[in-house]
Amino acid sequence: MIDMPEWQRCLDAQFGAPKPGQYRAQPEDFWVDEQLDFTPEAHGEHLWLRVEKRNQTTLDVVKTLSRLCGVTPRDIGYSGMKDRIAVTRQWLSVHLPGRDAPAELEQSLTALGITVVEQARHPRKLKRGVHRTNRFVLRLSGEAIEGDDFIGRWEALCQHGVPNYFGPQRFGPEGRNLQRAEALLNRGWRKRDDRQGMMLSTARSFLFNELLSARIADGTWSQPLAGDTLMLDGTQSVFGIDATDAALQGRAAELDVHPTGVLWGVGEAGEGDAGVYEARLLQHYPGLCSGLERSGVKQARRALRMRLLNPQLTWEPGAVLLSFALPRGSFATAVLGELILAS
Structure with a gap:
């Protein structure tokens, strides 16, 4: 069975691991407002x-x-x-x-x-995934916010973006959803066993996080590589590149475009330097990859990085309020993971 790993943080190389902190001590510490356009x-x-x-x-x-x-x-x-x-x-x-x-x-x-x-x-039913963003107001406390590096961490995320990890809630307590997904894919996925497709989503999310973590470790998560598929910021529009150049590197530095990672499924294999990371997934997790392909789910792309929209920081006695919006499908826990070691 696959065990849940600890995925790479983007700020550790600059600041070291974050210090312990608390969030969501009570429901009012984690406020979310879904935004339609x-x-x-x-x-x-x-x-x-x-x-x-x-x-x-x-x-x-x-x-x-x-x-x-x-x-x-x-x-x-x-x-x-x-x-x-x-x-x-x-x-x-x-x-x-x-x-x-x-x-x-x-x-x-x-x-x-x-x-x-x-x-x-x-006139119509509200469909899944039609909201544009989620607005968050989060209250943090503990040793992490008292450190000299906290403001530097926050400013780095505002300037350079945040790894677009799927949050731990996608994988269930102690990663049990991932283990269920692995077992289901090994014996052959059937819709009657996974009517909402949650197990497929769990497996694809795990593989995406693995790819993102590897690119963070190599320092390539925020800059285009040859063979990358890039996504325009604020959209789902993508385009492939055979090679990178100064203009694309500049657009990535300005958060105008983001490298993407594969959401595994039926589709063409990646090529070039970026394709190496997909090949590693197939090598390390052949059961998940082949099981997803046998299920018939189509390959898709997800940005490796997300931009914090309208970020704000406000100090309170013994706490700090962080306010920002994220594109739909992105997790506030990915932001928190770079700022605090949750306890």
Whole structure:
């Protein structure tokens, strides 16, 4: 069975390992607000609700809405999964064709710790992955924020970007999701065993993190290599390069483009210097790689680096507040991993 490794941090070479620190001592220390780049159209069969929840998962809210509105969970849409130990805001949609929501819906939700911030009708169901960013406000404390290097670490991340690791929540407690994914892929993936595709996602996330860690160790994670596929900042647009030059290196330094890593699946093998890292994955984890290909999932790309959007730092007595936004699919825990050794 594959054991969970400790992946490389980008700031260790400059500052050494981070010092111990705490975050999420209480849900209010981890605040998340999902940001769409459009608004509901105020008419249609779907009721869209922007809700604030505390100490609940997104699926907890889906189950509650399903029960209160008399619909199936399939009739409820959401864009992203939000943390449980946190205060989070996000949109959900409920399919209510030709009828209003229950009269006491807001009051019933409030009694269960879910606040409706706003609501509107829309013609279509809210689909997965349509939000643009997540805005975070995180409160940190402990030895790490008292060190002389803390501000330097934060400024380095703001200037040069952050490794775009999948967070530990993707792999489950003690990496048990990864072990489940390995076992499933070894015996042959079947949709009935993984209806939401979580095991496929876990395996691909692990391989991506392994590739990113290797490129951090080699000092190549933030600069283009021959054979790289680059992603334009703030988009999912990608283009391949046969070789690198001063112009591309300059664009990468300005965070305009980012090298990408493979999300393993059916597709062409990487080439050039960048392709060497994919070949290593196949060499070290043949079971995961071949299992993903047999499942039929298509290869995709993910940026190795993410930019902190509108970053701000505010000091409080005994704590520091960090505020920033990240593109959808990126994890705030990747930022924290460079700043503190969580305890």
